[in-house]
Amino acid sequence: MAKTPLKVAVVGMGGIGHTHARAYKANDLAQLVCVCDWVKEKADEAAEKFEVPAFYSLKDVLAAHPELDIIDVTTGGYENGSWHYEPVMQALDAGKHVLTEKPISNDIFEAREMVRFATEKDLYLGCNLNHYFSGPADKARQLMADDKIGEQIYSLTKVGFNGSTVNPSNIDPKSRWQMPYSHAKAFLTHPFSVMRHFSGDISHVQAFMDKPGARRQSSDLMLSIQSVHVRFQNGCVGYLLSQRGDAHFGLGGWWSFELAGTKGTFCIENCVEKLTYWEMGQEPQITDTGITDFDATFPIRINAFLEDVSNGVPKEYLRASGRDALATMEYIFAAIDSYESGGELVKPNALPPIHGAVGYVK
Numbered sequence: 001m002a003k004t005p006l007k008v009a010v011v012g013m014g015g016i017g018h019t020h021a022r023a024y025k026a027n028d029l030a031q032l033v034c035v036c037d038w039v040k041e042k043a044d045e046a047a048e049k050f051e052v053p054a055f056y057s058l059k060d061v062l063a064a065h066p067e068l069d070i071i072d073v074t075t076g077g078y079e080n081g082s083w084h085y086e087p088v089m090q091a092l093d094a095g096k097h098v099l100t101e102k103p104i105s106n107d108i109f110e111a112r113e114m115v116r117f118a119t120e121k122d123l124y125l126g127c128n129l130n131h132y133f134s135g136p137a138d139k140a141r142q143l144m145a146d147d148k149i150g151e152q153i154y155s156l157t158k159v160g161f162n163g164s165t166v167n168p169s170n171i172d173p174k175s176r177w178q179m180p181y182s183h184a185k186a187f188l189t190h191p192f193s194v195m196r197h198f199s200g201d202i203s204h205v206q207a208f209m210d211k212p213g214a215r216r217q218s219s220d221l222m223l224s225i226q227s228v229h230v231r232f233q234n235g236c237v238g239y240l241l242s243q244r245g246d247a248h249f250g251l252g253g254w255w256s257f258e259l260a261g262t263k264g265t266f267c268i269e270n271c272v273e274k275l276t277y278w279e280m281g282q283e284p285q286i287t288d289t290g291i292t293d294f295d296a297t298f299p300i301r302i303n304a305f306l307e308d309v310s311n312g313v314p315k316e317y318l319r320a321s322g323r324d325a326l327a328t329m330e331y332i333f334a335a336i337d338s339y340e341s342g343g344e345l346v347k348p349n350a351l352p353p354i355h356g357a358v359g360y361v362k
Helices: 015-025 040-050 060-064 084-091 108-121 135-145 182-185 187-198 214-218 294-311 322-340
Strands: 008-012 030-036 068-074 096-100 125-127 152-161 201-209 224-233 236-246 256-261 264-268 274-279 284-288
Touching: 008 015, 015 030, 015 040, 030 040, 030 060, 030 152, 030 294, 060 084, 068 084, 084 096, 084 108, 096 294, 096 322, 108 125, 108 322, 125 322, 135 187, 135 264, 135 274, 152 187, 182 236, 182 322, 187 201, 187 224, 187 236, 187 256, 187 284, 214 322, 224 322, 256 322, 264 322, 274 322
Parallel strands: 008 030, 008 068, 068 096, 096 125, 152 236
Antiparallel strands: 152 256, 201 224, 224 236, 256 264, 264 274, 274 284
């Protein structure tokens, strides 16, 4: 029997908000009820495009549509996350499930409180950690399930923006990126989410950060280069390199993740495009999806959230949960602490426990 579509409102109608709204409009598990943005022109434009009513505050959305199941928060702000806390908390307080864009917040204390409050309210809180919702990631998970990797030895991750800044450029001092850790907070969420997805929780972090001379000459405050060494709880070691258009990546393209074990190794290139698997003593096996558009991850990730909510999965099994997003921010803040202490080894803050519901009866 077909499930009743979940009623959804999207809050924050920038480019990502439009991407989310398109995914809901195309999904039979969802009904896009309305859109919202405090900038009237943005809300009105989106409303016309998606043929739904426009609102200019979440308070008005909740008052007009108490039947809503999900509030999707795609606002941005400083470091792409400073405008998430208020609408997420408001939606949870109203008893609505929430999907929010990454990072869950640029403030670690806000991030912790959002996860805590969702647990208190017994609501789903998901985050758009969409980099492992792809064909190559599916293939990688199958290799691991088939014991084709074995005991994990190392992971290598490169994620960033291709390009090279040759000359200093004029910097807007009011830009949302003019903070030292803006790239780290806004962007390292994705690679850390992938590393943790395949290798589990990280126990130790060591980081170095910098920026090239061209950024220094232009008085750019952003630390655009991150070099992060980690150890996972399972004993695997990992390395993450990210840069924001300061150089051009070589092998693997703008996005690559390689995981090696005692039985085999896989490498995903450009997120959605390609997976290569090396088995001991065998020729490499290459899976090329033919997909080059990274935006293909959004409808897959959003469909997963709709499926989980529709099926009423236990909160601890929610894919790309708020707790998962919090983990990435704990690692980012541990990396910042390590950098500020000259490269000292840092243990990330412990995540809130998962108690589970299996076998438990009230």
